Amino acid sequence: MSKQTQSNWDVIIAGGGPAGFFAAIRCAELNPKLRVLIIEKSSQTLGKVLASGGGRCNVTHACFDPAQLVSFYPRGGMALRGAFTRFQPADTVKWFETHGVKLKTEADNRMFPVTDSSATIADCLRQAATNAGVKVQLGTSLQKAEKNPKGGFNLEVREGAEFFPLQTKKLLIATGSDPKTREIVKSLGHSIEEPVPSLFTFNVNDKRIDGLAGVAVENVTLKMDSLTQSGPMLITHWGLSGPAVLRLSAWGARILFEKKYRSTLTVNWLGDYRLDSALEVLQRNKDWHENARKKIAAQPAFSQIPVRLWKQLTQFIGDKNWGDISKAEMRKLAEELTAGEFAIKGKGIFKEEFVTCGGVNLNEVDFKTMQSRITPDLFFAGEVLDIDGVTGGFNFQSSWTTGWLAGSALAL
Numbered sequence: 001m002s003k004q005t006q007s008n009w010d011v012i013i014a015g016g017g018p019a020g021f022f023a024a025i026r027c028a029e030l031n032p033k034l035r036v037l038i039i040e041k042s043s044q045t046l047g048k049v050l051a052s053g054g055g056r057c058n059v060t061h062a063c064f065d066p067a068q069l070v071s072f073y074p075r076g077g078m079a080l081r082g083a084f085t086r087f088q089p090a091d092t093v094k095w096f097e098t099h100g101v102k103l104k105t106e107a108d109n110r111m112f113p114v115t116d117s118s119a120t121i122a123d124c125l126r127q128a129a130t131n132a133g134v135k136v137q138l139g140t141s142l143q144k145a146e147k148n149p150k151g152g153f154n155l156e157v158r159e160g161a162e163f164f165p166l167q168t169k170k171l172l173i174a175t176g177s178d179p180k181t182r183e184i185v186k187s188l189g190h191s192i193e194e195p196v197p198s199l200f201t202f203n204v205n206d207k208r209i210d211g212l213a214g215v216a217v218e219n220v221t222l223k224m225d226s227l228t229q230s231g232p233m234l235i236t237h238w239g240l241s242g243p244a245v246l247r248l249s250a251w252g253a254r255i256l257f258e259k260k261y262r263s264t265l266t267v268n269w270l271g272d273y274r275l276d277s278a279l280e281v282l283q284r285n286k287d288w289h290e291n292a293r294k295k296i297a298a299q300p301a302f303s304q305i306p307v308r309l310w311k312q313l314t315q316f317i318g319d320k321n322w323g324d325i326s327k328a329e330m331r332k333l334a335e336e337l338t339a340g341e342f343a344i345k346g347k348g349i350f351k352e353e354f355v356t357c358g359g360v361n362l363n364e365v366d367f368k369t370m371q372s373r374i375t376p377d378l379f380f381a382g383e384v385l386d387i388d389g390v391t392g393g394f395n396f397q398s399s400w401t402t403g404w405l406a407g408s409a410l411a412l
């Protein structure tokens with residue numbers, strides 16, 4: 001912070017990510033008299049927005065019913081229930097439209113800017129902040145925050161090798177998953193749920209999927225411990241990915257962390273088929289006279305299984321014709337198709353989106369205002385909270401919602 005810059009502010013927001021920007025803009029638009037400052041430790045704001053959604057920014061999800069929306073949050077859904085009645089994806093769409101950006105909905109309900117460029121979103125937020133009179137100080141990180149007995153906060157910030165004091169009446173922490181800020185949050189009386197990664201792929205090394213990178217199955221059902229998820233799955237060079245795997249990784253983030261990312265995954269390649277109904281289909285294939293002399297490996301019994309995958313799943317039967325398959329082989333194949341077991345041996349990275357679960361304990365925050373229940377005039381928004389969603393735009397949505405609510409309360 002240059003020494004010339006004023007040191008007294010009405011509102012300081014630590015963190016120039018989507019949550020911090022949304023809060024700052026809302027606050028400054030509602031109450032233009034307030035002096036609002038964002039301090040951002042890196043050399044640019046909105047870094048994750050720019051990198052998001054493979055450079056396209058999956059801004060939100062076309063799910064407009066708060067009760068349904070919360071089911072996409074492995075952690076934080078309950079707390080967000082009321083918050084979504086105040087600001088939900090329909091409001092996000094409207095907000096961006098009002099600020100000059102049109103969003104579009106894709107077949108799987110993910111929403112992107114029509115430009116397919118994350119820079120559109122970052123530029124929009126930066127412009128809106130400038131228009132509202134928000135000041136942004138780059139390369140400036142929050143180091144310490146102490147409650148001033150006379151009201152407000154005394155902060156220590158660092159710029160390069162130098163440290164400077166700042167004062168503010170209200171403080172919003174929107175520093176994402178930054179580990180250092182968690183210590184500051186603790187020093188202000190809050191407890192932190194231990195952070196662990198969420199949204200990752202599974203490292204699986206198994207001859208049944210060897211050489212099949214790029215093969216996708218439209219609807220599988222996955223089970224791990226007591227967790228179940230269904231949806232598309234993709235075979236990769238390292239193992240398994242796709243929406244069903246990512247959702248399971250989010251719901252199982254803590255279990256898998258504790259197990260050091262080693263577990264058994266049960267795959268039903270046929271989605272919701274049960275063993276007996278799979279057996280019936282296999283029996284019909286065997287009985288169908290035209291099939292009798294056709295190779296099992298070349299003739300998948302289920303249209304949803306790609307031929308290359310079918311070939312490897314049936315390899316244990318050998319080079320037999322449908323007419324020659326035994327009852328025991330048929331049963332084993334039905335088991336393989338509906339409950340194949342695969343060893344998860346590690347965690348891979350999902351490049352399009354990753355988040356951390358854990359953060360500020362949600363019971364310590366009032367979700368009407370995002371104000372701390374422990375330290376008055378302290379607010380939280382975004383990923384610094386113990387909230388995370390599955391992939392699909394839900395993580396940004398929680399940043400927009402909590403940022404907007406915090407901004408509304410900061411303006412009062």
Ligand SMILES: Cc1cc2nc3c(=O)[nH]c(=O)nc-3n(C[C@H](O)[C@H](O)[C@H](O)COP(=O)(O)OP(=O)(O)OC[C@H]3O[C@@H](n4cnc5c(N)ncnc54)[C@H](O)[C@@H]3O)c2cc1C
Pocket residue numbers: 014015016017018019020039040041042044045046047048049051052053054057058059060140141142143174175176177178180181351352353354355381382383384392393394395396397399
């Ligand atoms: C590669 C990638 C792609 C993603 N894609 C999507 C997607 O398409 N859709 C989706 O919904 N979610 C996506 N996510 C998740 C989403 O980016 C996050 O949930 C969201 O950015 C959280 O917003 P935030 O403002 O809380 O935190 P952040 O975006 O992490 O912003 C926090 C900011 O605070 C700054 N900061 C940290 N500590 C300090 C400090 N002490 N002082 C000052 N500043 C500090 C950081 O530098 C950062 O700029 C993606 C994440 C990644 C990593």
